[in-house]
Amino acid sequence: MLKNMLAGALFAGFAAGLVAVLLQFAFVNRLLLEAERYESGHVTHFSAMPSGGGHDHAAAPAAQPAQADGHDHASHDHGAREGGIDLVRDGLSVVFSVFTYVGYGLILGALIVLARDRGVPVKPGHGLLWGIAGFVTVQFAPAFGLAPELPGNAAADITLRQYWWFATVALTGFGLWQIAFGGNAARVLAGVVLIALPHLWGAPMPSEHWGSAPPELAALYAARTLAVGLVAWVVLGLGSAYFHRQDAA
Amino acid sequence: MAIAIRTAAAVNQKTLTIAFVALLGAGMVFLAGHAQSAALHDAAHDVRHTAGFPCH
Numbered sequence: 001m002l003k004n005m006l007a008g009a010l011f012a013g014f015a016a017g018l019v020a021v022l023l024q025f026a027f028v029n030r031l032l033l034e035a036e037r038y039e040s041g042h043v044t045h046f047s048a049m050p051s052g053g054g055h056d057h058a059a060a061p062a063a064q065p066a067q068a069d070g071h072d073h074a075s076h077d078h079g080a081r082e083g084g085i086d087l088v089r090d091g092l093s094v095v096f097s098v099f100t101y102v103g104y105g106l107i108l109g110a111l112i113v114l115a116r117d118r119g120v121p122v123k124p125g126h127g128l129l130w131g132i133a134g135f136v137t138v139q140f141a142p143a144f145g146l147a148p149e150l151p152g153n154a155a156a157d158i159t160l161r162q163y164w165w166f167a168t169v170a171l172t173g174f175g176l177w178q179i180a181f182g183g184n185a186a187r188v189l190a191g192v193v194l195i196a197l198p199h200l201w202g203a204p205m206p207s208e209h210w211g212s213a214p215p216e217l218a219a220l221y222a223a224r225t226l227a228v229g230l231v232a233w234v235v236l237g238l239g240s241a242y243f244h245r246q247d248a249a
Numbered sequence: 250m251a252i253a254i255r256t257a258a259a260v261n262q263k264t265l266t267i268a269f270v271a272l273l274g275a276g277m278v279f280l281a282g283h284a285q286s287a288a289l290h291d292a293a294h295d296v297r298h299t300a301g302f303p304c305h
Contacts (some may be wrong), residue, residue, distance in 0.1 A: 001263065005270045024299045032295060089295065096293040100281040100300055106274025110267045117263065139301045148301050161303035162283055225299050 001113075004243075008109045012239025013102030020232035021097035025090065028228060031221045032151060038213040039152030105236055108134050111177075112244045120181060124242040131237020132230070133176050139229040141172040141195065145203025148225040152212035156204035168198040 037043045112130060116122045142165050149155055171194045178191030211218060281293050282302035290297070290304070297304045 002266050002270070005266070009270070009274065020299065021296070024295065028299050029295060032298060092292045093295045096281050096296040097299075099277060100293075100296060103274045103277030103281060106277065107271050108274075110271035110274065114267050143301055146301075146303060149298060149304055151298070151305070155303070155305065158285070158303055158305060165283075165303050225301055228299055229301060 005109050005113060008240060008243030009102055009105035011243060012236050013105030014098055015239050016105065016232045016236035017098030017101035019235050020101060020228055021094050023228040023231060024093060027224050031217060031224065035150040035152055035213040035217060101232060101236055104134065104138065105240060108236060108240045109244060112240055115181065116244060116246065122241055122244055122246050124238065124245050127238035127241025128234060130241055131234040134237060135230050135233035137173040137176060138169050139226065142168050143226060145199055148222040150211065150213050150218045150221045153218065154206040154208065154210045156206050160204040164198065164203050171195065171197055
């Protein structure tokens with residue numbers, strides 16, 4: 001059983017992690033790199049520099065992918081670069097994306113097996129629902145309070161945000177479980193309350209907002225990371241449900 | 250009696266396995282997404298941002 005669960009998570013997590021990182025390369029990285037150019041001061045957003053110093057929007061359109069312009073980014077601590085492929089940085093993205101989704105796959109697989117043992121039918125197609133529920137739990141619900149962070153965004157203390165993230169994920173996951181499998185109105189209502197709780201409490205917010213990148217870039221970035229997460233989680237859910245389907249038990 | 254004990258043991262074994270797998274996964278997610286070591290943060294930076302983990 002253990003071997004089966006590990007194999008399922010490796011199989012589904014590898015597929016989901018690979019899909020996530022390929023979508024990240026295609027749609028997210030250029031926004032990250034562009035934001036890092038604002039963060040490091042190589043380009044500035046007009047509202048962040050009212051004196052008009054540096055480039056303006058006419059000279060450096062915000063939504064354009066990063067272009068090589070010969071500047072030196074050695075001072076930036078994330079090794080920011082300007083377009084192209086960075087084998088080390090992108091290679092690490094592949095490794096950590098797969099690692100993250102295999103980790104999520106272990107948790108999702110454990111929950112699917114737990115539900116299956118309690119009489120919940122599991123067919124491969126059910127993975128769509130499991131995946132969407134997982135996405136809502138670990139990415140969508142936390143993003144409702146802590147919007148996906150573009151480098152250079154203002155944010156509250158990292159430890160407080162992490163506590164809030166853990167609490168939100170735990171309450172959302174448990175709440176969704178109650179709604180799906182609670183079996184009576186009281187449990188469903190309890191699930192709804194649990195999911196709402198961290199948002200009524202409120203996520204840790206910075207005392208003021210001073211993000212260096214334009215809001216258009218941050219908005220596109222938030223939408224894209226959520227979409228990438230949804231696609232990756234659907235792959236993870238379908239793979240996990242296929243592996244742990246009823247007739248394979 | 251013996252059968253009942255064996256069944257209970259099997260159930261416990263199953264529950265333990267499920268818990269172990271879930272904890273292993275949580276540990277991996279913590280390492281990739283939350284551990285605040287500078288080396289891990291830098292290495293996982295782009296994935297942390299894409300996956301919506303609190304970063305920085």
